[in-house]
Amino acid sequence: xxxxxxxxxxxxxxxxTGLGIVxxxxxxIGLLGMMLAFSIVSPKAFPTINNFVNVLNQxxxxxxxxxxxxxxxxxxxxxxxxxxxxxxxxxLVTGLIVSNQLPISIAILIVMVVGAGIGFxxxxxxTKVHVNSVIATLGTGTILTxxxxxxxxxxxxxxxxxxxxxxxxxGRWLLGIPNNIVIMVVVVGGLWLLVERTSIGQEIQAVxxxxxxxRLAGISVDRIKxxxxxxxxxxxxxxxxxxxxxxxxxxxxxGDSYLLTAFAAVFLGSATLRDGEFHILGTLIGxxxxxxxxxxxxxxxxxxxxxxxxxxxxxxVAVGLSSLGRTIAES
Amino acid sequence: MNTDVPVVPAGEAGSRQGRLPPLLEVxxxxxxxxxxQALKGVSLSIAAGEIHGLVGANxxxxxxxxxxxxxxxxxDSGRIRIKGEPVSIPTPQRATDFGMSFIHQELAxxxxxxxxxxxxxxxxxxxxFGMVDWRSIARDVAPVTARxxxxxxxxxxxxxxxxxxxxxxxxxxxxxxxxxxxxxxEPTASLAAGESEKLFGIIQDLARSxxxxxxxxxxLDEILRIxxxxxxxxxxxxxxxxxxxxxxxxxxxxxxxxxxxQPVMKSSVAVGRGDIVLSVEGLSRxxxxxxxxxxxxxxxxxxIGGLVGAGRxxxxxLLFGADRTDGGQMTLAGQPFAPKDPAAAVKAGxxxxxxxxxxxxxxxxxxxxxxxQLSNLKAIxxxxxxxxxxxxxxxxxxxxxxxxLAIKTADIDTPVGRLSGGNQQKVVIGRWLLRLPKVxxxxxxxxxxxxxxxxxxxxxxxxxxxxxxxxxxxSSEPDELPDLCDxxxxxxxxxxxxxxxxxSLSRAAIIEASYAEKLSSEDRxxx
Numbered sequence: 001x002x003x004x005x006x007x008x009x010x011x012x013x014x015x016x017t018g019l020g021i022v023x024x025x026x027x028x029i030g031l032l033g034m035m036l037a038f039s040i041v042s043p044k045a046f047p048t049i050n051n052f053v054n055v056l057n058q059x060x061x062x063x064x065x066x067x068x069x070x071x072x073x074x075x076x077x078x079x080x081x082x083x084x085x086x087x088x089x090x091x092l093v094t095g096l097i098v099s100n101q102l103p104i105s106i107a108i109l110i111v112m113v114v115g116a117g118i119g120f121x122x123x124x125x126x127t128k129v130h131v132n133s134v135i136a137t138l139g140t141g142t143i144l145t146x147x148x149x150x151x152x153x154x155x156x157x158x159x160x161x162x163x164x165x166x167x168x169x170x171g172r173w174l175l176g177i178p179n180n181i182v183i184m185v186v187v188v189g190g191l192w193l194l195v196e197r198t199s200i201g202q203e204i205q206a207v208x209x210x211x212x213x214x215r216l217a218g219i220s221v222d223r224i225k226x227x228x229x230x231x232x233x234x235x236x237x238x239x240x241x242x243x244x245x246x247x248x249x250x251x252x253x254x255g256d257s258y259l260l261t262a263f264a265a266v267f268l269g270s271a272t273l274r275d276g277e278f279h280i281l282g283t284l285i286g287x288x289x290x291x292x293x294x295x296x297x298x299x300x301x302x303x304x305x306x307x308x309x310x311x312x313x314x315x316x317v318a319v320g321l322s323s324l325g326r327t328i329a330e331s
Numbered sequence: 332m333n334t335d336v337p338v339v340p341a342g343e344a345g346s347r348q349g350r351l352p353p354l355l356e357v358x359x360x361x362x363x364x365x366x367x368q369a370l371k372g373v374s375l376s377i378a379a380g381e382i383h384g385l386v387g388a389n390x391x392x393x394x395x396x397x398x399x400x401x402x403x404x405x406x407d408s409g410r411i412r413i414k415g416e417p418v419s420i421p422t423p424q425r426a427t428d429f430g431m432s433f434i435h436q437e438l439a440x441x442x443x444x445x446x447x448x449x450x451x452x453x454x455x456x457x458x459x460f461g462m463v464d465w466r467s468i469a470r471d472v473a474p475v476t477a478r479x480x481x482x483x484x485x486x487x488x489x490x491x492x493x494x495x496x497x498x499x500x501x502x503x504x505x506x507x508x509x510x511x512x513x514x515x516x517e518p519t520a521s522l523a524a525g526e527s528e529k530l531f532g533i534i535q536d537l538a539r540s541x542x543x544x545x546x547x548x549x550x551l552d553e554i555l556r557i558x559x560x561x562x563x564x565x566x567x568x569x570x571x572x573x574x575x576x577x578x579x580x581x582x583x584x585x586x587x588x589x590x591x592x593q594p595v596m597k598s599s600v601a602v603g604r605g606d607i608v609l610s611v612e613g614l615s616r617x618x619x620x621x622x623x624x625x626x627x628x629x630x631x632x633x634x635i636g637g638l639v640g641a642g643r644x645x646x647x648x649l650l651f652g653a654d655r656t657d658g659g660q661m662t663l664a665g666q667p668f669a670p671k672d673p674a675a676a677v678k679a680g681x682x683x684x685x686x687x688x689x690x691x692x693x694x695x696x697x698x699x700x701x702x703x704q705l706s707n708l709k710a711i712x713x714x715x716x717x718x719x720x721x722x723x724x725x726x727x728x729x730x731x732x733x734x735x736l737a738i739k740t741a742d743i744d745t746p747v748g749r750l751s752g753g754n755q756q757k758v759v760i761g762r763w764l765l766r767l768p769k770v771x772x773x774x775x776x777x778x779x780x781x782x783x784x785x786x787x788x789x790x791x792x793x794x795x796x797x798x799x800x801x802x803x804x805x806s807s808e809p810d811e812l813p814d815l816c817d818x819x820x821x822x823x824x825x826x827x828x829x830x831x832x833x834x835s836l837s838r839a840a841i842i843e844a845s846y847a848e849k850l851s852s853e854d855r856x857x858x
Contacts, residue, residue, distance in 0.1 A: 198718040199708035206705055209694035216653065216685050216692070217705040217762065218677030275696065 026321055027272040027282075031289045038296040045299050053178065059291035060184035061239045061246070066262040066269075066283050067188045068235020071195065073266055074208045074278040075228035077126055077133035081141035082236040082262060085118055086255025088148040089240025094157045094250035097165055104165050112237045118144065119233025123226030141259075148252040157250040169245035180242060187238060191231065192280040204228065208278065264290055264315040271321035290314060352415030354379045354543050355400075355431075355512055360409030362395055369395040370406070371567035377512065377543050382534060384554040384575070385547045387564030388587055388638075388809070388842065393547055396564075397514055401433050402426040432505030433514045440489050440497065447472060447485040450504045475503050479533055495526035502533065506542075513537070514545040519553060520640060531557050549638050551583045551846050565589050580846075588842045605629025608801045609668075609770050611650070614659035619645040621825040622659070627770065632792055632802045634816035636809060636841045642825040643805045644686050647772050650803075651683045652676040664769060677706060682763035684756070686774040686805075692759040695748030699740050700729040702747045702758050707765045732761040737787065753784025760791065771795065772803040777811060789815050809841040821845055 039047040065082055072079040089111050096107035118140065125136040171179045195201040206214040207224045215221045239258060244250050268289055269282025293310055353376040362370040370392045377383045387393050398404045400411075402420040411418055413429050420426050426433075440449055447465065450472055457464045457471075469485050476485065481499045483492055489500065498518060505513045515534075519527040534544055534557060546558055554561055555578060563571040563586035571586040609627040614620060619642040627633055635643045648654045650661070652670025661668040663679055670676035673683070685691035693702050704711055704725055711725045712718055729743040736757045740750055747758055756776060763771055773792070777785040792815060796802050806812055812819045813836050821829040821844035829844035831837075 193719075197720060199712050199720055200718050202701065202704065202708055202720070205697065205701070206694050209697055210690070212691045213685075213693055214705070216651070216673050216683055218674045219705070220672065220674045277696065 024271075024273055024275065027268050027285055027289060027318075031285060031292065034289070034292055034296065038292070038299070042296075042299050046296065051295070053181070055291050055295045056184075057178040057180050058295075059287055060178075060180035061242050062258060062261045062265065062291070063184050063284060063287045064187050064235050064242070065239040065258050066265040066287050067191045067280055068232040068238075069262045070266050070269065070278050070280055070283045071191060071204065072228040072232035073270075074195065074204050075225045076208045076211060077225060077228060079119075079122060079137045079229060079232045080134060080259060081118065081122060081137040081144060082232060082239075083256045083259030084141035084144045084148070085115065085233065085236040086240035086243060086258050087251070087253055088144045088151070088255075089115060089237045090244035090247070090254050091148050091152045091157060091250035091252060093241050094161055094165075094244050095151060097162065098157055098160045104162070104168075108241055111241055112234055115233040115235075115237025115240075116230050117233070118236075119230035120226060122233065123222075123229035126229070127222040127225050145252070145256075152250060152252050154252065156252075158248070161248050165245055166248050167245075169242045180246075183238070183242065187235065188280060188284060191235075194231075195280055200224075200227070205277075260311055260315065261287075261290055264311055264318055267315060267322050268318035271318055271324075276322045276324075276327075286318065351379070352412070353377055354381075354414060356410075356412040356415075357396070357400075358410045358412075360396065360399060360406045360411075362399065362404070362406050369567055370399075372409070373564060373567070373569040375562050375569060375572075377545060379511070379543055380538050380541045381560065382538050382544045382546055382558045384558035384561035385545060385564065386549070386551065386554060386561060386583060386587055391564040391587075392567040393564055394516075395567075397433065397516065397547065400426065400431060400514065427508060430509060430511035431514065432508060432510035432512070433516070434498065434501045434505065434518065435516045440500075442488075442490040444489065445486050446476075446481065446483055446489055446492075446500055449489050449500060450476075450485075450507055452504070454507060472503065472507065475506050476500075478536075479503050479506070480529060493526075495522050495530070498522070498530060499533070502537075506537075510542065512543045512545065514547065516547045517549070517640070518546070519548070519550060527553070549846065551580050554583065555580060563587055584843055584846055587846075588839055605631070605799065605801075608664055609650070610662040612660045612662075614646070614649055614661065615657045616645060616649055616654055617657050617825075619825050620649060623822075623825075623827050624659075625820055625827065625830075627801045627803065629799050629801055630796050631818065632796045632804060632816045634812035634819035635803060635805045635822060636812050636819050636845065637807075637822035638845050639807050641822040641845070643822050644774050645825075646822070647683060647774050647803070647805060650676070650770075650772060651681055653683075677766075677768070680769035682706070682766060682768035682771040684759050684763065684771070684773040684776055686778070688752075688756055688759050689748075693747050693755060696746055698744045699733065699738065699747050699750070699758055700725060700743040703729050703732055703743075703761050703765060706762050710765070728765060732765060736761050736764075736791070751781070751784075753780040753788075756780055756788065757784065760788065764795075767800070770801045770803065772805070774805045775807065776804060777806070777808075809838045809845070812836075812841060813838055 035047075045051065065086060069079055069082055092114065093107050093111045096102045096110060097104055102110070122133075122137050122140055125131050125140070126133045169180055173179055173182050195204055203214070203219050203224050204227070206217065206219055207221050211221050214224075236255075240255050243255055247254060265286035266278060266283050268286030269284070270276055270278045272282035272285050273279075274282065290311065293314070294307055297306055297310065356376040358374045359372045360370050360374070361368070361372055373392060373396055375383075375385070375396070385393055395404070399406050400420065402423045402425050405421070411420065418429065420429065441452065444452075447469055451468060457467050459467070472485065479499050479502050481496065481503060483496055489497065492500070502513065518530060522530065531553070534546070538544060546554065548554055555575060558575050561571075561573045561575055561578060561583065562569055563573070563583065565587060570589070573582065573586070605628050607626045608629050611626075612624050614623045621642075623646055625633075635646065637643055645654070649656050652672050652675055663681075668679060670679060670681070689695060694705075709715070711720055711728065713721045726743060732738070733740060733743060738750070738754050738757045738761065740754060747755060750758070760773070760776070776788055776792075780788065792802050792804060804812070804815060816836070817832070819831045819836055819841060820827050821831065821841055823845060831840050831844070
């Protein structure tokens with residue numbers, strides 16, 4: 001034990017406290033600083049209620065899928081299948097409505113069950129067959145992409161999407177709050193309650209914190225891990241459905257980019273408030289940083305490629321901050 | 332040369348070499364880790380061509396000395412001489428340069444490489460036109476493997492080979508490095524009888540050719556058989572350097588145990604014997620646990636003693652469903668009991684305080700309250716169906732436990748990783764007190780725990796037993812069990828060899844049984 005802590009002993013206490021603050025509050029400071037900077041540079045376009053609602057509306061889909069991913073990551077596994085799954089779900093839900101003439105509610109229900117099933121299968125592969133989750137979900141994700149192309153024959157389903165389906169994502173609720181935001185608040189709030197306020201949440205945190213100790217404390221580690229994948233799968237389905245509704249079509253690769261956004265949000269979030277731990281609130285803040293960052297870039301008319309550069313940079317910085325937080329927590 | 336080595340006089344084997352100084356000589360080595368003094372002054376000398384035995388109970392300091400010789404850690408004081416020259420061994424590379432080779436129980440191999448590649452690992456290799464000339468290397472290595480008796484072909488993968496074969500390959504590796512001293516740590520621990528015989532032959536052959544062997548083992552019969560001289564360590568001191576000629580098993584045990592054995596004062600008077608809670612019949616998981624049978628009663632503290640590696644922790648894991656069994660049955664409170672995982676064992680009424688509390692017992696970054704409630708989450712739910720946690724109940728239960736066990740912590744929200752070892756251990760124990768299992772198993776509960784907490788943990792175990800719990804406590808420290816336990820079972824190499832109770836239960840009896848006579852050869856052949 002003395003060996004492992006040796007390198008950190010060299011850090012002075014004050015430096016460590018400083019690092020701890022950066023690691024814990026850096027993301028929030030960064031978010032506020034960025035918003036302030038955009039407000040100063042672009043006082044007419046950026047700091048308006050309209051723009052903020054717009055950003056939140058846009059970010060809701062990413063927040064839902066990222067919150068789901070948070071649960072999978074919190075049990076100590078990675079789920080790389082979510083982006084591809086969201087694409088498939090988008091195609092599936094439009095297909096079921098347009099080609100199979102199913103009622104919208106039934107189609108949505110089926111897709112959510114499929115999402116849960118994909119998560120369940122991911123969980124079984126990881127816990128029972130002992131395949132590393134990165135490989136397992138990369139594999140299932142690739143299969144899902146194949147299925148998406150097979151189901152749509154490579155052609156986006158555009159024609160005949162009923163308005164009722166489009167209005168799920170495009171509609172507004174009380175006080176003109178977009179439906180997406182309402183759905184996001186319900187889903188993310190529910191997941192926050194699950195992880196932070198229930199005994200299952202305690203088990204999730206224990207399995208993620210130390211699977212060996214959790215097992216010997218009598219927790220069914222495999223069941224909790226499978227649950228993490230199922231939550232992640234269902235959230236990918238919700239995002240896929242909302243995406244199809246927003247785009248008015250099902251496209252075989254529409255949801256793929258959510259994978260990177262979700263990971264960036266989750267790891268940014270783990271560097272927020274709690275030393276390198278994955279939690280829903282942090283993920284929400286992470287997703288906001290990404291959303292406002294993109295928004296600022298587009299207000300300034302920055303070219304599209306800069307979004308990729310920003311997102312990649314954020315992911316690396318986020319993981320760096322998160323592991324820094326964990327190092328400090330352990331020392 | 333030897334006048335400044337007070338404890339170890341030059342032995343016969345040393346003088347056999349004439350006026351030459353011993354190959355290796357260590358004198359008055361001390362070493363402490365944190366506040367714990369692992370070595371309080373050990374001395375040892377080994378002549379060229381000598382097979383030197385090193386014995387001592389767990390924690391006597393054998394491993395620390397080996398680590399120092401291997402250049403893995405530095406002594407606080409003391410002298411090391413090689414062929415009379417004072418040296419220091421700052422790195423493992425230096426140890427190799429001095430001609431020392433170390434073979435451990437966990438053999439270091441690259442499993443995907445061949446026998447030849449493993450033997451040559453880290454050695455400069457002959458090349459031809461810039462390419463490694465494996466054919467020529469094989470010609471050099473072949474006589475060495477033939478001499479040591481490696482039967483596997485040089486181009487075979489080491490993955491499929493037996494432990495015995497791996498030992499021989501390691502010896503070849505040492506010889507290819509021109510080792511003059513080979514340190515072997517428990518060489519026969521996982522060898523069958525015939526394989527051990529073969530190894531002894533090779534060791535004696537090496538010694539005749541001038542290579543020295545430091546033979547570290549708990550198996551006293553082997554020590555007596557093959558060693559020229561024996562050094563015994565006790566509590567970080569070398570207490571005896573004995574010539575093997577006239578040595579008996581009894582002498583060795585005496586040296587290991589020490590003569591100042593205090594008569595044990597039993598604390599509990601009468602043993603309140605309740606019904607049988609747990610009955611174990613022929614429980615096995617080869618090769619570590621072999622046909623273990625015992626009964627455990629309500630209100631009893633049952634100790635399981637023995638040396639490290641005797642299979643005690645493995646037995647605990649079997650009882651707790653953490654590993655699969657190869658055979659045997661259990662009954663818990665009259666019902667057949669075959670837990671498929673720890674969750675099932677906990678449900679049935681077992682609790683385990685694992686040996687490695689930091690890696691297996693606690694979620695270190697989480698709070699004291701979090702860790703206390705981990706096995707009893709149902710009890711802090713607001714209602715049995717909806718899993719929402721009643722935080723007030725959680726806090727009051729946790730605070731009560733912190734107070735009852737005198738856990739020293741700022742508050743219940745402090746990360747448990749910040750607590751001292753003893754207080755961390757109390758958190759793991761407290762977790763089970765909140766659940767009150769029928770049977771509580773504690774594996775090395777006081778290791779790394781300060782004296783005060785140790786006493787508290789001991790008292791706690793007695794109190795739990797008096798309230799009707801059945802307690803199993805595993806300890807490598809023979810000192811710990813006699814006062815604490817109503818009954819002690821001693822394990823040797825995966826078997827229960829002795830049951831000690833009442834007047835027969837003493838520190839010396841536990842140690843003596845731990846070094847019990849070797850099992851019959853039929854038993855060994857089963858392994």
